[in-house]
Amino acid sequence: MRKVTLLLLCIFITALNSFAGGYQVGLHSTRNIGMGLIGTSLSYDASALFYNPGGAPFIDSKFSISGGATFLMARATYQSQDQVYQEHMNHDMNYPFYFYFAYKPIKDLSIGLAVNTPYGLSMSWPDTWQGRYLIQSVKFSAVTIQPTVSYKFKDIVGIGAGFVISYGNVTLSKAVPISGSGNTDGQANIKGSTVKYGYNIGVMVHPIKKLSLGIDYRSRIDMAVKDAKAEFTVPVSVATKFPNMNVDVTLPLPANLDFGISYEIGEKWMIGLGLNYVFWNVYDSLAFDFKTPTPNTTSVASHQASAKLYTNRLITRLGAQYKINPMFTVRAGGYYDPTPIPSDRLDPMLPGSNEIGLTCGLSIYPTKGLSIDASFEYLMGSERSGISSPDENGSHNFAGTYSTVFYMPGIGLTYNF
Amino acid sequence: MKKIFLILLSLAFFTACERKIDTFTVSSGTANFKKYISIGNSLVAGYADGALYTTGQKYSTPNLIAGQLQLAGSGAFVQPMVKSEYGVDFPGSAYRLVLGPSTDCKGVTSLGPVPLIGAKDPLLPNVGYAVNNFGVPGAKSFHMLAPHYGDPALLALGKANPYFCRFAQTAASSVLQDAMAASATFFTMQLGDNDVLSYALSGGMDTITSPAFFGTVMGGVLQGLTSNHAQGVIANIPDVTSIPFFTTVPYNGLVLARQSLVDSVNYAMSVFHLPFTYHLGQNPFLIPDPTSVLPFKVRQMVAGELVLLTVPQDSMKCYGMGIVRAIPPQLPYPIPKQFILTLEDIAKLKTATAAYNEIIKGLAANFKLGLVDLNTRMNELQSGIVWDGIALNAQFVTGGAFSLDGIHLNPRGCALSANFFIDAINKQYGSTIPFVDITKYPGVIFP
Incomplete structure (x- = not known):
C-alpha cells in the first residue's frame, strides 16, 4: 500500500509545466522510464542494448530478456488567438513498445537484439475542426530492429555497436480548401512506408565498481519514404488537376548523443544523471515532393514543405532507484526537455513546448531474476502560444495557444537468468 | 488487487480531464457598436458573381463584420434582401455566374463561369423596411449625396440606381440621408472604388472622378455620418488593375x-x-x-497593358x-x-487611386476614424497569403478569394476582408472583436 501511495504522490506533485519535444518518444524500458528515462550508464538488463550497447556485457546474467509497452495518452486543447474558438485533440492512444534479448556466450562478450519504437508521432483533431487545412491526422512511427555485439575489458570498459534497421510508416490526412457543391471540402491523404539503416555505438566505464559512466551515439536516419501514395478527393470538375500520385516524404530522424553517470549508494540506492543531446536541426522540413506536381498539389503541400527550423536541444535527466526488499524496488525521476520547435512554427501537427516530465516506477520480483515492471510518466503542458508560419506579407496562419498533457502508464517484464 | 484498482481509478481521473485554456474575451474598447451600419458600393452590398443574390448578401463583408460586433452587444443587422439566388430583375441585369461547362466556337468544352438561369427577384416594390447595409452596387462617391438616387421614376432616365430603388426610404432620399436617419453609433465605409473602377471596366471610356471633387464629396459623406458622433472605420481604394478581371487574359494571349x-x-x-x-x-x-x-x-499591345x-x-x-x-x-x-x-489608362488609374488614398487617409485622421488599408492588403493578396491553412491569391478562380466576376470577392474573400476591417476597428478603438473564422466560408464552388 505504501508503494501505491508513493506512486500516487509522485503523480500529484507534478503541478509543473510542459510537453513533448519533437517526435522522439523515449519510452524504451519500463524500468528506466520510472527513473526519468535515464539509461546510458545502466546495465541492469537487456535494455542496455538500446541505451548503451557498451553496457550489455555488464549485465549480471547469461541471458536477459526485457519487454513491455507504454500506453501513451495525450490531451491537448487549442484556443485561437483571435477568434472565439477552442478545440480538443482527439483521444488517440499510442503504444510504444520494446523487446530486448541479450546473451553472453562467454563472460566478456554479449550479443543481442533490440526491437523498439524510438520515434513516433500520432495525433488527430476532429475532421471538421478549424485547423483541418493544416492537419486532420498524422501518424508516423519508426520501428527499429538492432542486432548488437558488445565486449568488455577487465570489468572496467565495455564497448558495443548495433546495426539499426528502421521501418518507418507515415500516414497523413488534411482537408483541401476546394469547395464542392454543398460547401464540402476536398481531402488529401498520404500514406507510405520505408526501411532505412543507422547505427548505435556506446562505451561504458566502471572506474570503480559502484560508479558507472556511459556515452552513446545513435546515428541520424534519413527517413525518406519514396513513392508514398497521395490520394485526393476533390470535386469531379477539378479531379484531373489533383491526380492521385506518388509522393516522396522526407522526415529525418535526429541523431542522439547521450551521456550518463550513476552511482550505487550501499545495497539499496542508485542515483543517476543523464544528458541527452538531440540533433534536431536535421528536421529542416517534413517535405512532400509530388512526383507529377500540379500547381494545385504544390499549394496543398506548401504548408509542410516550409522549413521547420528546429534547433539542437539538450535534455537533462535525473533518476533514482531504491530496493525496499528482495521483492520490491521503487523508482522516481524527472527530466527537462526544452522544445526544439520555434514559436513561429508552432503547428497543430506537433504543438510542442518546453517539457518537464516526472516519472515513477515499481518492480515486483516474484522470484529471483524475474520482475514485473510498472511505470508512470506524467508530462503536464504549460500553455504555449505561437503561429504555424511567420506573419509575413499579410499571412496569418493559425495563431493560437496550445495546452497539452501526457499520461503514460507502462508495463513490462524483465527476466535475467 | 486493491492497488491496481486505485491506480486505474487515478488514471481514469486524469485522462478524463481536458486541458483548460482561457477563452477569447470580447470587449468593445472605446467603441459603441450598439447600432452598426455599413455604407458604400457593391463591395458593401454583397454583390458577387456578377449579381446581387440572397447567398451573396448573407456573406457580405458588413454582414460578417456585424456577426462579430454582435458578440460585443451590437444589434440586429438588416440588409435589403434579394429574394432570389439568380439576381435582381431590371433591364440589362445579368444572371449570377456559377462554374460550369461551356462549349466554345471550336467545339471545346471547358469549365468556366456560366450564367445560372432562373427567376430573378423583381426590382420593385421597395423592400419596405429600414436597413443597416447601405451598400449600393455601381454607386460612385458623389452618388451618396444625390437626391432621388433611389427614385424608380428616374430609372429610365438613368438618374437613379436600381439597387437603391429597392430600399430607399423615400423617392427623394439620397443614400447619405437614409444612412444618417438610421442614427448609427458605428459605421464601416467602403466607397470610391467605382470612381476609378468604372473607368477601368469601360476600357477607359468612362470618366475618373477628379481627386478634388472626390475629396469634397467624401468629406461631406463623413461629415454627415459623424454628425451624431458615430464612430467607424473607412477603407481605402485597392489598385483596381490588380483584380482578376484585368489580369486573367494576357496581353500576348x-x-x-x-x-x-x-x-x-x-x-x-x-x-x-x-x-x-x-x-x-x-x-x-x-x-x-x-x-x-x-x-x-x-x-x-505591350507588356503591362x-x-x-x-x-x-x-x-x-x-x-x-x-x-x-x-x-x-x-x-x-x-x-x-x-x-x-493601355499603359496610359493604367497610369491615370494609378495616379487617381494614389490621390484618393491620400485623401482618405487625411479624412480618417480628421474625423478620428480607423483606416482599413485594403490597398496594402490586396497587394499582399497579389503575391499570395496563407490564412489558417488556406493559401489565397488574386488569380481568377484558382486564387480562392475572388468570385466569378473577377471583381468582387467570394464568401471566403469576404471573410478575409471582414477580418481586415475588424483588425482596423480593434486598432483604432482598443476593442477585442474576434476575427471571422474564414474556414467556415466557401471559396468558388466547383461542380
Whole structure:
C-alpha cells in the first residue's frame, strides 16, 4: 500500500509545466522510464542494448530478456488567438513498445537484439475542426530492429555497436480548401512506408565498481519514404488537376548523443544523471515532393514543405532507484526537455513546448531474476502560444495557444537468468 | 488487487480531464457598436458573381463584420434582401455566374463561369423596411449625396440606381440621408472604388472622378455620418488593375501554334504595310491606336497593358479578333478599345487611386476614424497569403478569394476582408472583436 501511495504522490506533485519535444518518444524500458528515462550508464538488463550497447556485457546474467509497452495518452486543447474558438485533440492512444534479448556466450562478450519504437508521432483533431487545412491526422512511427555485439575489458570498459534497421510508416490526412457543391471540402491523404539503416555505438566505464559512466551515439536516419501514395478527393470538375500520385516524404530522424553517470549508494540506492543531446536541426522540413506536381498539389503541400527550423536541444535527466526488499524496488525521476520547435512554427501537427516530465516506477520480483515492471510518466503542458508560419506579407496562419498533457502508464517484464 | 484498482481509478481521473485554456474575451474598447451600419458600393452590398443574390448578401463583408460586433452587444443587422439566388430583375441585369461547362466556337468544352438561369427577384416594390447595409452596387462617391438616387421614376432616365430603388426610404432620399436617419453609433465605409473602377471596366471610356471633387464629396459623406458622433472605420481604394478581371487574359494571349500560321500572318502584315512580326507561340494582340500613323491605326499591345475578362472569347478564338479577321474582308481586326486598358489608362488609374488614398487617409485622421488599408492588403493578396491553412491569391478562380466576376470577392474573400476591417476597428478603438473564422466560408464552388 505504501508503494501505491508513493506512486500516487509522485503523480500529484507534478503541478509543473510542459510537453513533448519533437517526435522522439523515449519510452524504451519500463524500468528506466520510472527513473526519468535515464539509461546510458545502466546495465541492469537487456535494455542496455538500446541505451548503451557498451553496457550489455555488464549485465549480471547469461541471458536477459526485457519487454513491455507504454500506453501513451495525450490531451491537448487549442484556443485561437483571435477568434472565439477552442478545440480538443482527439483521444488517440499510442503504444510504444520494446523487446530486448541479450546473451553472453562467454563472460566478456554479449550479443543481442533490440526491437523498439524510438520515434513516433500520432495525433488527430476532429475532421471538421478549424485547423483541418493544416492537419486532420498524422501518424508516423519508426520501428527499429538492432542486432548488437558488445565486449568488455577487465570489468572496467565495455564497448558495443548495433546495426539499426528502421521501418518507418507515415500516414497523413488534411482537408483541401476546394469547395464542392454543398460547401464540402476536398481531402488529401498520404500514406507510405520505408526501411532505412543507422547505427548505435556506446562505451561504458566502471572506474570503480559502484560508479558507472556511459556515452552513446545513435546515428541520424534519413527517413525518406519514396513513392508514398497521395490520394485526393476533390470535386469531379477539378479531379484531373489533383491526380492521385506518388509522393516522396522526407522526415529525418535526429541523431542522439547521450551521456550518463550513476552511482550505487550501499545495497539499496542508485542515483543517476543523464544528458541527452538531440540533433534536431536535421528536421529542416517534413517535405512532400509530388512526383507529377500540379500547381494545385504544390499549394496543398506548401504548408509542410516550409522549413521547420528546429534547433539542437539538450535534455537533462535525473533518476533514482531504491530496493525496499528482495521483492520490491521503487523508482522516481524527472527530466527537462526544452522544445526544439520555434514559436513561429508552432503547428497543430506537433504543438510542442518546453517539457518537464516526472516519472515513477515499481518492480515486483516474484522470484529471483524475474520482475514485473510498472511505470508512470506524467508530462503536464504549460500553455504555449505561437503561429504555424511567420506573419509575413499579410499571412496569418493559425495563431493560437496550445495546452497539452501526457499520461503514460507502462508495463513490462524483465527476466535475467 | 486493491492497488491496481486505485491506480486505474487515478488514471481514469486524469485522462478524463481536458486541458483548460482561457477563452477569447470580447470587449468593445472605446467603441459603441450598439447600432452598426455599413455604407458604400457593391463591395458593401454583397454583390458577387456578377449579381446581387440572397447567398451573396448573407456573406457580405458588413454582414460578417456585424456577426462579430454582435458578440460585443451590437444589434440586429438588416440588409435589403434579394429574394432570389439568380439576381435582381431590371433591364440589362445579368444572371449570377456559377462554374460550369461551356462549349466554345471550336467545339471545346471547358469549365468556366456560366450564367445560372432562373427567376430573378423583381426590382420593385421597395423592400419596405429600414436597413443597416447601405451598400449600393455601381454607386460612385458623389452618388451618396444625390437626391432621388433611389427614385424608380428616374430609372429610365438613368438618374437613379436600381439597387437603391429597392430600399430607399423615400423617392427623394439620397443614400447619405437614409444612412444618417438610421442614427448609427458605428459605421464601416467602403466607397470610391467605382470612381476609378468604372473607368477601368469601360476600357477607359468612362470618366475618373477628379481627386478634388472626390475629396469634397467624401468629406461631406463623413461629415454627415459623424454628425451624431458615430464612430467607424473607412477603407481605402485597392489598385483596381490588380483584380482578376484585368489580369486573367494576357496581353500576348495570341498563340500561333504552327509555322505555316506564323508565315501567313507575317505575309498578311506585309500586305497591310504593318511593321509587326509574329513568332511561334505567344504574340501580342492588335488594338486600336487613334494616334498611329500606320495604316488601319492599329498597334500591338505591350507588356503591362491589360485585356478585360469580358473580351469576347469566341471572336478571338474563331474570328481573328486581336489579329486578322477570319472571314472577309480579311483585314486587321484589333480588339475593341472597350476591352483594353493601355499603359496610359493604367497610369491615370494609378495616379487617381494614389490621390484618393491620400485623401482618405487625411479624412480618417480628421474625423478620428480607423483606416482599413485594403490597398496594402490586396497587394499582399497579389503575391499570395496563407490564412489558417488556406493559401489565397488574386488569380481568377484558382486564387480562392475572388468570385466569378473577377471583381468582387467570394464568401471566403469576404471573410478575409471582414477580418481586415475588424483588425482596423480593434486598432483604432482598443476593442477585442474576434476575427471571422474564414474556414467556415466557401471559396468558388466547383461542380
